Amino acid sequence: MRPEEYGTTGGDGLLVPMAWMYAEYVADGLLATGDLMDPATLEYRAGREALALTLFLSDGAVAGALPAARVEELRLLTAYGAAWRRWVRAGLEDRERAAAADGRPAPGLDLARAAWRWLEETELLAADLGAIGAPRRERPGREEEDGEVRVWTPAWQLGLPLGHLAIHLY
Known part of the structure; x- marks a missing residue:
């Protein structure tokens, strides 16, 4: 396999989406460092995919530890959902x-698009964070045994x- 580069030597080798793979690697490391949840959960995958997209679209991360300016950039990019x-x-x-x-083909872009499709089309049952503080009767969603409303x-x-939280804990 050859890296995501085009040389004059020719060949029809498989392009390796190094930029996307590196973004996923860094995102996984950030989440693992924060020890926020089990890596086998869908929530963890959602966090990894969101961070990987952020890293990939902001032209990736630098090798080694993230510099303070880069961490601040990631905090700002992930701060507000809309x-x-x-x-x-x-x-x-x-x-x-x-x-x-x-x-030219863009294998990293194909993986980024697939991650974005998964993030947009997949719905997870989670606590209704928008209903915190709302009177009980006005909360939409399904109430669980512990009294928590999930949507x-x-x-x-x-x-x-x-x-975003993993970046803060970095």
Whole structure:
């Protein structure tokens, strides 16, 4: 396999999406360092995918430890859900246009699009964070045995705050 580069030596080897793989690796490391939840859960996957998308679309991470300026950039990017969602969509569109203009395949972009599709289309049953403090009778959703109200939430809405918290704990 060859890296995600094009040389003049030719060959039809498989392109390796190194930028995406590295973004996932760094995201996984950030979440594992925070020890926020079991890596086998869907919530953990949502956090990893949200962080990997953030890293990938912000031109990836640097090798080794993240510098303070980079950590602050990641905190700002993951701070607000609606703005992040628009930023991800715009970033994917920009990358798609650039790949089309270059006329080259973009394997990392394909994986980023797949991650974004999963984050948007997958819903997880989670605590209704929007109902905190609301009177009990006005809370939508399903009440669990412990009295907590749960609602179906897009995976990105759970993954983004988890990733943001992992960045703060870094």
